[in-house]
Amino acid sequence: MENLHLFGVGLGLGLIVIGAGLGIGRLAAAAAEGIARQPEAADKITGAINLPLFLLEGVAVIGEVFALLIVLMK
């Protein structure tokens, strides 16, 4: 039972990937749709999705760091 934390890390990493993937996917889909409707606004749309995209990525990365910490620190 002493390696149970590894099980949790594996599960958690999977959940992080699902969450981040869904989030980035939704952003990319919305951006693609917006640009398809209004190609001249492409620059503005890209600028607007950049910030939430990086914030989302930051949360995912922090989750991964904590997962790594669980493995390293036990």
Next chain:
Amino acid sequence: MISGGEQTHGSSVVDQVGENIIHHVSNSDIQHPIVHLPHIFGIDMSVTKHVLMLWIVAVLVSVTVIIPIRRFLRKSDGVPTGMANAIESVVQFIRDSIVVPNLGPKWVNTWAPLILTFFFFILFANAIGMVPIFDLLGVFNRFVLGIPASDSHNFINGILHGGVTATGNFNVTVALATVTFFAIIIAGTKAHGFIQHWKNLVPHGLPWPVYIILIPIEIIGMFVKPFALTMRLAANMTGGHIAILAILSFMAIFAEMFQSTVTGVSLALFSIPMATAITGLEIIVVLVQAYVFTLLSAVFIGMAINVHH
């Protein structure tokens, strides 16, 4: 990779791989510094691997950015040539796409220098980790000069173990984010005055029970912003290197698992293209992370200046 076998005799490859990868991305031991310096105020000032990389980055930024700009400023005709052209395009991109939209035209000349310094420094520090010059030096050290990996006083052995990305060290990014933290406060103070800056943290005109919840949240948020910057940069720079090394380690792991050299060598057909692809991805990550840090710093500073509650 080269030194792992001699440091831990007897244990299996799988046990050594994890240790080796962590060794690659972490700072070198303070007990065996690269350059010995005296203690100042009880702090050991000796130079470790990442500090040496910071020095190299500082020299590189000076040579490729500061010197061409100085030379350009001395010119009388004001036409940029050579390196100054390249720098001008980057500076203009950062100013027009990051600083102006977030800080507003009034404060551009106040904060663009800080944002640009962040960008150039982080870009160089990130990118230098992708240059495998230190791994080559290690191979040269071992097989041409014949110095064993266990010699911890050798200069090249000290800087070895590849992947020397200074921004992959959390201490470096904490320092960078601390600059952003104080820049936010100074920007707010300069724009609105010291008292008004702290008042601006929460919207005014709400019923008082809301403030009991809101003020602690805003104070936590003040510290979470630089914390997120720290984690994002360091974790991204460390993560890519770990992924590359882990994929390359598959060769050793599988060769031991199946007790055959052929398996290990044939796995190279998978490992090497995969590691090359991730290296390509890392080059994008290097650029994107430098951009993200500067963008978010500009956004946070802009939030303190242009309060819209």
